Amino acid sequence: DAGITQSPRHKVTETGTPVTLRCHQTENHRYMYWYRQDPGHGLRLIHYSYGVKDTDKGEVSDGYSVSRSKTEDFLLTLESATSSQTSVYFCAIRVRNTGELFFGEGSRLTVL
Amino acid sequence: KNEVEQSPQNLTAQEEEFITINCSYSVGISALHWLQQHPGGGIVSLFMLSSGKKKHGRLIATINIQEKHSSLHITASHPRDSAVYICAVRVNSGGYQKVTFGTGTKLQVIP
Numbered sequence: 554d555a556g557i558t559q560s561p562r563h564k565v566t567e568t569g570t571p572v573t574l575r576c577h578q579t580e581n582h583r584y585m586y587w588y589r590q591d592p593g594h595g596l597r598l599i600h601y602s603y604g605v606k607d608t609d610k611g612e613v614s615d616g617y618s619v620s621r622s623k624t625e626d627f628l629l630t631l632e633s634a635t636s637s638q639t640s641v642y643f644c645a646i647r648v649r650n651t652g653e654l655f656f657g658e659g660s661r662l663t664v665l
Numbered sequence: 666k667n668e669v670e671q672s673p674q675n676l677t678a679q680e681e682e683f684i685t686i687n688c689s690y691s692v693g694i695s696a697l698h699w700l701q702q703h704p705g706g707g708i709v710s711l712f713m714l715s716s717g718k719k720k721h722g723r724l725i726a727t728i729n730i731q732e733k734h735s736s737l738h739i740t741a742s743h744p745r746d747s748a749v750y751i752c753a754v755r756v757n758s759g760g761y762q763k764v765t766f767g768t769g770t771k772l773q774v775i776p
Contacts, residue, residue: 595766656708
């Protein structure tokens with residue numbers, strides 16, 4: 554599993570509240586990704602990071618921000634959660650040399 | 666049109682059947698991934714390939730770069746193979762590698 558943990562695994566919140574999801578890795582991988590998974594859609598990239606303080610937007614980045622202040626942690630923040638952000642969120646890392654992908658266990662977010 | 670198309674979307678098979686899941690893509694790629702997701706579970710990488718064929722246990726993945734097509738085969742299928750199988754392609758895009766995912770094939774293997 555490449556030492557990836559996500560927290561929280563489940564969260565229920567109300568519209569308009571801020572939410573932060575954390576992705577933690579223990580193997581010093583440079584590339585980290587946040588995806589959301591929704592029925593009828595493939596995994597869609599929200600934001601990614603290619604190093605400490607180096608981040609960029611993915612295809613569905615509106616309403617989300619990220620931060621990476623240290624190699625092991627990649628945070629995804631919903632500044633003001635909306636019901637359309639109800640989803641399962643997956644963090645992933647890419648092994649630079651091999652290109653393999655490893656995923657966290659997912660965080661299920663429900664916005665009421 | 667999605668860059669990655671999988672077929673079938675749903676598949677029900679009897680135990681021991683030989684199963685094939687297909688993935689077609691529309692762009693030049695640097696690699697293709699096959700992933701497995703059990704119900705309520707996380708996502709596990711099965712294969713990453715850029716040419717030819719790979720085998721792991723009862724699973725075989727093939728890719729034809731010219732035809733932009735990959736297949737995942739499961740031999741002697743078992744109920745524990747029931748899962749969603751996801752194809753993803755990696756494309757070099759403006760200096761970084763973009764990964765695009767198919768919507769998955771839901772497989773149910775019946776005893």
